[in-house]
Amino acid sequence: MQPSVLKSYPAGVPHEVHPEQYRSLAQMFDESFQRHAERPFSVCMERWTSYAELDRQSKALGAWLQSLELEAGARVAIMLPNIPQFAATMCAVLRAGYTCVNVNPLYTARELEHQLKDSGATVIVILENFASTLQQVIGRTPLQHVVVTAMGDLLGGLYGTWITVAVRHLARMVPPYKLPLEGRTVTPFTQALADGAGRELGPDTSTLDSIAFLQYTGGTTGLSKGAVLTHRNIVAATLQAEAWFTPALARAGDLGKVNSIAALPLYHIFALTLCLLAIRQGSHLTLIPNPRDFDKFVAVLRKRPFHMLPAVNTLFNALLMHPEFAKLDFSTLFVSQAGGMAASEGTAQRWFEVTGCPMIEGWGMSETCAIGTNNPVSNTHFTGNIGLPLPGIEIAIKDDEGRTQPEGQAGELCIKGPNVMVGYYRQPAETAAAFTADGFMRTGDIALMQADGYSRIVDRKKDMILVSGFNVFPNELENVISLCPGVLECAAIGIPDEKQGEAIKVFVVRKDPALTEDAVLRYCAQALTGYKRPRSIEFRDALPKSNVGKILRRQLRVHMASVQP
Numbered sequence: 001m002q003p004s005v006l007k008s009y010p011a012g013v014p015h016e017v018h019p020e021q022y023r024s025l026a027q028m029f030d031e032s033f034q035r036h037a038e039r040p041f042s043v044c045m046e047r048w049t050s051y052a053e054l055d056r057q058s059k060a061l062g063a064w065l066q067s068l069e070l071e072a073g074a075r076v077a078i079m080l081p082n083i084p085q086f087a088a089t090m091c092a093v094l095r096a097g098y099t100c101v102n103v104n105p106l107y108t109a110r111e112l113e114h115q116l117k118d119s120g121a122t123v124i125v126i127l128e129n130f131a132s133t134l135q136q137v138i139g140r141t142p143l144q145h146v147v148v149t150a151m152g153d154l155l156g157g158l159y160g161t162w163i164t165v166a167v168r169h170l171a172r173m174v175p176p177y178k179l180p181l182e183g184r185t186v187t188p189f190t191q192a193l194a195d196g197a198g199r200e201l202g203p204d205t206s207t208l209d210s211i212a213f214l215q216y217t218g219g220t221t222g223l224s225k226g227a228v229l230t231h232r233n234i235v236a237a238t239l240q241a242e243a244w245f246t247p248a249l250a251r252a253g254d255l256g257k258v259n260s261i262a263a264l265p266l267y268h269i270f271a272l273t274l275c276l277l278a279i280r281q282g283s284h285l286t287l288i289p290n291p292r293d294f295d296k297f298v299a300v301l302r303k304r305p306f307h308m309l310p311a312v313n314t315l316f317n318a319l320l321m322h323p324e325f326a327k328l329d330f331s332t333l334f335v336s337q338a339g340g341m342a343a344s345e346g347t348a349q350r351w352f353e354v355t356g357c358p359m360i361e362g363w364g365m366s367e368t369c370a371i372g373t374n375n376p377v378s379n380t381h382f383t384g385n386i387g388l389p390l391p392g393i394e395i396a397i398k399d400d401e402g403r404t405q406p407e408g409q410a411g412e413l414c415i416k417g418p419n420v421m422v423g424y425y426r427q428p429a430e431t432a433a434a435f436t437a438d439g440f441m442r443t444g445d446i447a448l449m450q451a452d453g454y455s456r457i458v459d460r461k462k463d464m465i466l467v468s469g470f471n472v473f474p475n476e477l478e479n480v481i482s483l484c485p486g487v488l489e490c491a492a493i494g495i496p497d498e499k500q501g502e503a504i505k506v507f508v509v510r511k512d513p514a515l516t517e518d519a520v521l522r523y524c525a526q527a528l529t530g531y532k533r534p535r536s537i538e539f540r541d542a543l544p545k546s547n548v549g550k551i552l553r554r555q556l557r558v559h560m561a562s563v564q565p
Contacts, residue, residue: 002395004407005388005453010376012247016392017239019418024206024231026095028238029058029279036282039256042084044287045163046303047155049084051282054091057154057193061092064196068145070122072097073211077116077124077143078267079103079134082287084154085189086266087275089125094212094231097205098123101214101226102267105130106547113137114223119214119425125149125189129167132177139180146179149189151289208232214425215269215366226425227367236418237369238276240390245277245308248334248377252307258283260308261301263291263315268548269370270340274310291315294322301325305332312340314549317347317489320354321511330355335377339364341550342457342475344489346482348382358382363413363457365443367421367434373455384479385456386447393417394440397449402436405448410458413447414440446473463553465494466501467531474553477506477532484523486512491543491551492534495560503535507556510539 001015009015022028033055042049065076076093078100080086093100101119103112105127112133116124117140125147126134134146151167152160168174179186206212212234214226252258260278262285264271278285286306291297298319311319316338319325336351338361348359362374363386373395375387389395396404397411405411420441423431435441446458459473466472474492481490488511494502508520517537524533544555 001389001393002449002453004449004451005395008388008453010247010378014243014391017236017243017418019208019232019235019239022208022231022235024094024204024208024210025212025234026097026204026206028235029091029095032279032282036256039282040284041278042087042262042285042287044082044084044289045155047084047159049087049154054087056197057088058091058095059201060193060196060199061088062096062196063199063201064192065092065096065098065123066202067196067199068123070098072205073099074123075099075101075119075121075214077101077103077119077121077126079105079107079112079124079126079130080149080267081105081127082262082266082271082289083127083151084287085125085127085149087279088154090266090275091279094206095201095204097202097210099211099214102216102272104265104267104547107133109133109136111224113140115216115226116141116143118223119216119226123147127151128177129174131179132175135177135179138184139182144184146184146186147189147192148179148186153189206231208235213272215272215369217366225427225430227421228423228425229369229421233369233419233421234276236392237273237371238280240371240392240419241273241277242280243391244374245335245337245377246281249281249283249307251334252332255281255283258308259286259304259306260284261286261288261306261310263288263297264310264312264340264548268340269366270310270312270364270548273370274308294318295324298322298324298328301328305329307332308335308337309333310335310337310339312549313338313343313347314341314489314545314551316343316351316359320347320350321488326354330357333357336360337362337374339370340548342479343382344479344482345382345384346479346484346487347489349483352382360387361385362387363445363455367441367443368415368417369419369421371417371419372415375454383454385450385454387455388453389415389417389455393419395449395455396440397447397455398436398440398442402438407449407451410446410448412461413443413445413455413457415443416440463493465492465504467494467504468500470531472504472532477504477528477534480527481506481508481520481524483527484520486510486515486519489543489551491553491556493553493557493560495535495557497535500531504533505536505538505560506534507538507540507543509541509543515539 152163364370497503
């Protein structure tokens with residue numbers, strides 16, 4: 001770690017972590033389940049799951065999976081939202097010695113088919129709400145076993161039954177489906193648990209070098225790739241998160257009382273790391289199955305003290321817009337962790353005004369287990385940078401030839417550490433291109449390192465706008481325009497221009513319906529130098545976003561290309 005980083009490191013945070021204290025994730029789970037057996041692990045729709053129950057459920061499902069006599073390291077797809085079945089399945093797969101393949105439940109049939117074929121998954125655990133999508137592609141995938149769960153399966157007794165009936169028949173959220181057998185098995189989740197409960201979970205054969213997850217990238221630039229994350233990577237990331245966040249969460253007095261809000265989808269690496277951190281420290285999660293229902297989301301936040309709220313910038317924004325949000329009790333909110341996309345200063349200012357808890361920005365990727373750099377949790381204000389590398393991580397800013405750049409000079413952000421993937425699944429050429437000769441992973445983010453060791457993202461390489469030979473970075477424009485009175489959120493792209501090469505176009509979602517294009521342009525004229533000023537403003541009701549709320553500039557570029565004469 002660079003001397004400038006060490007000088008700025010928070011007191012009490014170790015410089016390294018030691019994943020070697022565990023032989024696998026299964027050992028970490030065993031230790032936690034025994035130590036925290038009587039503590040609550042999660043609450044969903046006001047039904048609680050204890051660590052002892054998670055232990056029993058994952059043991060039973062793991063034993064059932066082993067009874068299928070799968071090959072060592074077999075890939076098991078998990079297509080579930082934020083419900084108790086997710087953690088039970090994830091832990092079961094890893095304890096049984098297999099590999100988790102997290103699948104976005106909102107995938108289209110095309111996207112699902114690609115991921116199942118690319119990963120070689122032979123088993124899938126899926127919520128029945130999404131089984132009709134699987135039906136469309138299952139015949140073209142290597143799947144041999146399907147486990148179907150209903151929304152209320154782990155919510156207990158009559159209440160769980162009622163939830164399932166309500167979802168199926170009142171809300172009509174389960175489209176009709178019929179999964180063709182053709183040599184496959186289709187098993188209800190509850191039956192798999194019951195069958196597995198009568199079996200013994202076999203010994204843990206995984207090592208730190210075994211594959212734990214195939215975590216697929218967003219795929220916004222083409223077909224998604226599976227980042228190979230080993231048990232060592234995941235254990236290291238969990239220990240890194242623990243080292244960084246514990247100083248703030250310890251203010252709760254007892255980590256077992258810490259309530260972290262899981263509104264971001266657990267299949268996404270950001271929220272997945274939160275789940276693993278909770279298991280490691282014995283705290284609990286509030287599961288939010290549908291964070292887009294903001295009335296219910298805010299109602300859940302009102303029920304009990306919450307201590308950690310990780311979110312992307314757009315989710316922070318949406319909460320701030322809800323009329324009841326500002327009335328909540330924020331006295332126990334110790335960490336508001338921003339990630340997944342650049343956080344805007346305008347949102348950060350409003351968040352602090354309402355909650356009194358500063359947004360702490362960090363940076364990470366699927367390929368790094370969501371862990372990379374973070375601002376200290378002791379910060380009292382928004383910094384606009386991505387902070388310091390977490391314990392055991394080295395950051396370098398390199399040019400296209402792999403040469404490390406001096407402090408203050410922009411280049412590609414590169415990372416090395418025990419949390420960094422070993423490569424892309426069955427893609428040796430992509431893997432080779434992802435790493436420098438000295439072992440750093442290229443991230444595609446343009447950044448610079450300051451004299452104090454803090455790094456600042458300038459932008460993504462592919463999003464850079466070239467105006468009359470000057471590099472313009474959309475993140476900078478969006479950060480400035482987000483502060484314009486009446487702007488809720490915005491996105492900047494480059495569009496072809498005969499004179500300048502590219503001109504800047506900004507898409508704006510209004511907070512104030514009376515906001516005009518002229519008002520935004522006048523604001524930009526005051527805040528931005530000439531070549532950075534947008535040529536045009538387009539108002540929209542919403543911006544295209546990924547399922548975790550990340551604004552998709554590429555879709556805006558594709559749209560503009562389709563309407564250009």
